[in-house]
Amino acid sequence: MKLQVKQDTEGKYGFVDSHGHWVIEPIFEEADEFVERLARVKYKGNYGFINPDGTWAIQPIWEEPDYAFNEGVVWFYRGGKYGFLNRDGSIAINPIYDSVYSFNEGVAVVEYNGKYGAINHDGSWAVKPIFDNIELFVNGIAQATLNGLIGFIYRNGSWAIQPKYTKLRGYKPVALNNKWELIESHH
Numbered sequence: 001m002k003l004q005v006k007q008d009t010e011g012k013y014g015f016v017d018s019h020g021h022w023v024i025e026p027i028f029e030e031a032d033e034f035v036e037r038l039a040r041v042k043y044k045g046n047y048g049f050i051n052p053d054g055t056w057a058i059q060p061i062w063e064e065p066d067y068a069f070n071e072g073v074v075w076f077y078r079g080g081k082y083g084f085l086n087r088d089g090s091i092a093i094n095p096i097y098d099s100v101y102s103f104n105e106g107v108a109v110v111e112y113n114g115k116y117g118a119i120n121h122d123g124s125w126a127v128k129p130i131f132d133n134i135e136l137f138v139n140g141i142a143q144a145t146l147n148g149l150i151g152f153i154y155r156n157g158s159w160a161i162q163p164k165y166t167k168l169r170g171y172k173p174v175a176l177n178n179k180w181e182l183i184e185s186h187h
Contacts, residue, residue: 001017001018001052002017002018003015003016003017003023003024003034003039003052004016004018004033005031005032005033005039006020006022006026007026008026010026012026012027012028012029013026013029013030013031013041014026014027014031015039015054023054024050024053024054027043028041028042028043029042029043029044030042030047032067032068034052035067035069036068036069037052038050038057038058038068038069039052040065040066040067040068041060042060043060044060046060046061046062046063047060047062047063047064048060048061049074049089057087057088057089058085058088058089059089062076062077062078062085063076063078064076064077065077065085066102068102069087070102070103070104071102071104071106072086072087072103072121073086073092073093073103074102075100075101075102075108076095077095078095079095081095081097081098082095082097082098082099082100082110083096083100084100084103092121093121093122093123094123096112097110097111097112098110098111098112098113099111101136103121104136105137105140105155106120106121106126106155107119107120107126107127107137107155109134109135109136109137109142112129113129115129115130115131115132116129116131116132116133116134117129117134117157118134118137118142118155118157126155126156126157127153127155127156127157128157130157131145131146131153132145132146132147132148133145134153137155140154140155141153141154141155141160141161142155143168144163146163147163148166149163149164149165149166150163150165150166150167150168151163151164151165
C-alpha cells in the first residue's frame with residue numbers, strides 16, 4: 001500500500017492511503033514521502049524517521065537529517081557539523097564535516113577544514129581532503145578543482161583528466177580507448 005503525505009486543516013501532516021483515509025494520524029510539523037520504507041518527519045521541533053506502520057525507526061532527536069537514505073545511510077547535522085546515521089538511528093560516521101553530499105557510488109564527497117575529499121562507508125578517506133571542490137561521482141569519476149584548475153578524479157583521488165581547465169561549460173568526460181577525455185556536449 002502506497003502512503004501519501006497529507007496536511008490536515010490544522011496544518012499538521014500525516015499519511016493517507018489511496019482512498020484518502022488516514023493511516024498515520026496527522027501529528028507531524030513536516031513530513032516527506034517514504035523512500036526505502038522510511039519517511040522523514042518533524043515532531044516537536046526535531047526530525048526522525050517512521051516506518052509505514054507509523055512506529056519510529058529513528059527517534060525524533062535530530063536537527064537536520066537529509067530526507068532520504070542512500071546506500072544505507074543518511075546524513076545528519078549536529079553541533080555545526082555533519083555525519084551519517086544508519087537505518088537503526090545509530091551513528092555510522094561521527095559529525096566532523098563542514099558539509100557533506102549523500103553517498104553515491106560507494107563514497108560521499110565531504111568538506112573537512114575547508115577542503116574537499118571523499119569518504120568510504122567506514123569513514124576512512126577514499127580521496128584525501130586536498131581539493132577546492134569535488135562534484136558527485138558519476139561512472140567512477142568526479143569533476144574536481146585544485147588550485148583553481150578543473151580536472152576529473154577517480155574514486156581513489158588520482159587524476160582521470162589532469163586539472164588544466166578554468167571552465168568546462170558545454171563539455172563532458174567520456175572514456176575513449178581506455179582513456180578519459182573531454183568532448184563537447186550537445187544538449
